[in-house]
Amino acid sequence: MKAFVVDKYKKKGALRLADMPDPVIGANDVLVRIHATAINLLDSKLRDGEFKLFVPYRPPFIPGHDLAGTAVRVGANVRKFKVGDEVYSRPRDLRAGTFAEMIAVDSADLALKPTSLSMEQAASIPLVGLTAWQALIEVGKIKPGQKVFIQAGSGGVGTFAIQLARHLGAIVATTTSAANAELVKSLGADVVIDYRTQDFEQVLSGYDLVLNSQDANTLAKSLRVLKPGGKLISISGPPDVPFAKSLRLNLLLRFIMGMLSRSIIKKAKARGIDYAFLFMRANGQQLTEIAKLIDAGVIRPVVDKVFPFDQTAQALAYVETGRAKGKVVITVDG
Structure with a gap:
């Protein structure tokens, strides 16, 4: 082949x-x-x-x-x-x-x-659908009325996650360029922030969950838009010890990942926020559920x-x- x-x-x-x-x-x-x-x-x-x-x-x-x-x-x-x-x-x-x-x-x-x-x-x-499903449903356990900030709303994960979050009853904020504002609004975003001219940290506050897909600076800023008890879920790192344990990695790699995530976890705990790194996994049953939502017209x-x-x-x-x-x-x- x-x-x-x-x-x-x-x-x-x-x-x-x-x-x-x-x-x-x-x-x-x-x-x-x-x-x-x-x-x-x-x-x-x-x-x-x-x-x-x-x-x-x-x-x-x-x-x-x-x-x-x-x-x-x-x-x-x-x-x-x-x-x-x-x-x-x-x-x-x-x-x-x-x-x-x-x-x-x-x-x-x-x-x-x-x-x-x-x-x-x-x-x-598949990949973006499973990422959004596992972040918002498995880890985030989103409930109707909660406020969710999904970064990079016009990207692959973002376009799916916005639709899934809205289906779950969340109020959704996202970042994108002005050129893509109408796209993310059509997917269900309630608050659209132009990342080129606005600082999301100055616009958002009291959020229940942030889905981070950007760099370390954006990750740190994301803490400040969450309320105590909120969740910061990152798909772009740094990896943490629970992730290392889930892969049954050796003690050295667990230590390395612990050191990589030490700073953000310390800052999160100081604010009463839960930090989790998500590296999505394959799951055919979840894809079956996602297919039902798509065929029902909930997600496109x-x-x-x-x-x-x-x-x-x-x-x-x-x-x-x-x-x-x-x-x-x-x-x-x-």
């Missing part, structure tokens, strides 16, 4: 189009022919080696964390899926590799594709551009500019 591979960890390193062996499926796997995939900044960070301590892919490896496609073979233990099913997924860590024509996916990470979406639209959903995908498969490297470079609205998708079989 054709696939794009990372030959070595290197910042801004090139992706190489290669002929790779067809995947071999295990008893719990489904072999999926990929019709579309999508770009995430996680792909850049893995290529650059930022996560190799706790997600240690061995080069050459195939990046890519979103897929929509068709089941072409199922393992002996698989009962939920059959050949011909249209599915979507964010494969689990160390089994990613959707910049390819086929992939073997653990059936627990798979769900039937939302029937109302095209393959390209469906491929835009936001797709910026669709690239052909042979332009995967250009698509990744475009996402790295930070200008994409929503997700950037790649048609694999077109």
